Amino acid sequence: MKEMNVLVINCGSSSLKFQLINSVSEEVIAKGLCERIGIDGSQMSYTPAGGEKRETVTPMPDHTQAIRLVLDALTGQEGGVVKSLAEIGAVGHRIVHGGENFATSTVITEDVLKAIEECNDLAPLHNPANLIGIRACRELMPDTPMVAVFDTAFHQTMPEEAYLYGLPYHYYEDYKVRRYGFHGTSHSYVSHRAAEMLGKEYEGLKAIVCHLGNGASVSAVKGGKCVDTSMGLTPLEGLIMGTRSGDLDPAIIEFLCNKENKTVKEILNVLNKESGVFGLSGGFSSDFRDLEKAYRAGDAFAIRAMKAFAYRVAKYIGAYTAAMNGVDVICFTAGIGENNPLIRTMIGEYLGYLGITIDEEANAKRGEETEISTPESTTKVLVVPTNEELAIARETVALV
Numbered sequence: 001m002k003e004m005n006v007l008v009i010n011c012g013s014s015s016l017k018f019q020l021i022n023s024v025s026e027e028v029i030a031k032g033l034c035e036r037i038g039i040d041g042s043q044m045s046y047t048p049a050g051g052e053k054r055e056t057v058t059p060m061p062d063h064t065q066a067i068r069l070v071l072d073a074l075t076g077q078e079g080g081v082v083k084s085l086a087e088i089g090a091v092g093h094r095i096v097h098g099g100e101n102f103a104t105s106t107v108i109t110e111d112v113l114k115a116i117e118e119c120n121d122l123a124p125l126h127n128p129a130n131l132i133g134i135r136a137c138r139e140l141m142p143d144t145p146m147v148a149v150f151d152t153a154f155h156q157t158m159p160e161e162a163y164l165y166g167l168p169y170h171y172y173e174d175y176k177v178r179r180y181g182f183h184g185t186s187h188s189y190v191s192h193r194a195a196e197m198l199g200k201e202y203e204g205l206k207a208i209v210c211h212l213g214n215g216a217s218v219s220a221v222k223g224g225k226c227v228d229t230s231m232g233l234t235p236l237e238g239l240i241m242g243t244r245s246g247d248l249d250p251a252i253i254e255f256l257c258n259k260e261n262k263t264v265k266e267i268l269n270v271l272n273k274e275s276g277v278f279g280l281s282g283g284f285s286s287d288f289r290d291l292e293k294a295y296r297a298g299d300a301f302a303i304r305a306m307k308a309f310a311y312r313v314a315k316y317i318g319a320y321t322a323a324m325n326g327v328d329v330i331c332f333t334a335g336i337g338e339n340n341p342l343i344r345t346m347i348g349e350y351l352g353y354l355g356i357t358i359d360e361e362a363n364a365k366r367g368e369e370t371e372i373s374t375p376e377s378t379t380k381v382l383v384v385p386t387n388e389e390l391a392i393a394r395e396t397v398a399l400v
């Protein structure tokens with residue numbers, strides 16, 4: 001592995017997260033976040049390894065200015081971690097939607113930028129922001145190689161029967177309406193890590209990965225390839241999430257438009273931002289720390305929301321066990337999957353038919369790689385903390 005510092009960039013419409021990672025030690029040398037880009041009160045937080053976190057409120061009218069400030073912080077006299085930009089060997093950009101154009105990560109060229117732009121329609125909130133981030137970076141670091149790492153790429157191995165909707169086929173041909181899936185970098189990283197933890201060949205493993213964060217998705221990985229995943233054309237499909245509804249009867253949309261006198265757009269906003277466990281808990285919270293506390297205090301709203309969340313995950317595990325004709329390992333990852341023993345127990349209660357018993361002592365741990373099934377369990381259950389930035393850095397170094 002070549003030694004270099006890789007800048008990993010995750011650019012949203014008004015935010016930009018970054019990490020500088022050394023490719024050999026895989027240590028995070030510095031990290032931070034720019035928020036409210038293009039809005040009043042822009043601010044940046046920056047933390048060099050072993051140093052104090054610094055917060056600065058400073059105008060960032062656009063992403064180019066945000067990246068300029070990031071590069072200044074990384075190379076600065078005070079708190080800087082590299083002497084000059086020449087010490088940043090490559091940049092890895094997280095891109096949300098690669099459509100069918102990208103089944104792997106790729107070195108960014110003008111043609112690649114055009115192909116990403118073609119996918120804008122599929123992710124109108126995310127892809128344009130990702131592209132702005134790339135263009136701003138290329139302007140300031142024209143000679144540094146850059147790589148695009150797609151959320152959708154890992155799922156491109158899904159077979160047709162898994163990715164097609166039951167719609168007129170020409171909608172797929174004409175508009176590429178199909179299931180794509182997201183969180184691919186995480187599903188790939190976690191399934192690989194699970195094989196390592198079990199000392200098994202990745203290519204011989206049947207794994208189900210439950211990425212349970214604010215956004216949540218499940219994937220079935222058979223023989224090293226994703227064969228199904230719960231998110232679809234957009235991240236709205238699948239599990240009940242923090243504020244997203246997940247699967248529902250599409251006829252509900254028209255029904256609610258009529259009842260509430262709202263437009264489709266307004267109802268979709270409800271499905272994205274006011275539903276999920278937030279909606280089910282009567283608007284109490286989308287955060288599982290709050291929900292867990294309230295659940296333990298016997299709060300009926302929190303109990304309802306968490307039960308529905310766990311049940312939906314268990315249903316997907318059942319479906320994916322069928323899709324793969326069996327399962328060797330189930331992995332929990334992301335904020336909730338890594339840190340919420342209660343939800344893991346609640347899901348585990350549905351899995352007795354797979355020969356699974358949860359070891360409650362092991363399950364009490366938060367945020368560490370742990371086998372949480374008992375040694376007798378015939379299907380293993382693991383907690384595997386995800387690390388999307390590291391996965392992006394590895395992909396980037398491998399390609400430049």
Ligand code: ADP
Nearest residue numbers: 212213214215286287288289334335336339340
């Ligand atoms: P996303 O990246 O999709 O925004 P995360 O993966 O950060 O979301 O997950 C957010 C969820 O994880 C929240 O519901 C939060 O309660 C839970 N979570 C994150 N960290 C912890 C922690 N240390 N302890 C308990 N719960 C946590």
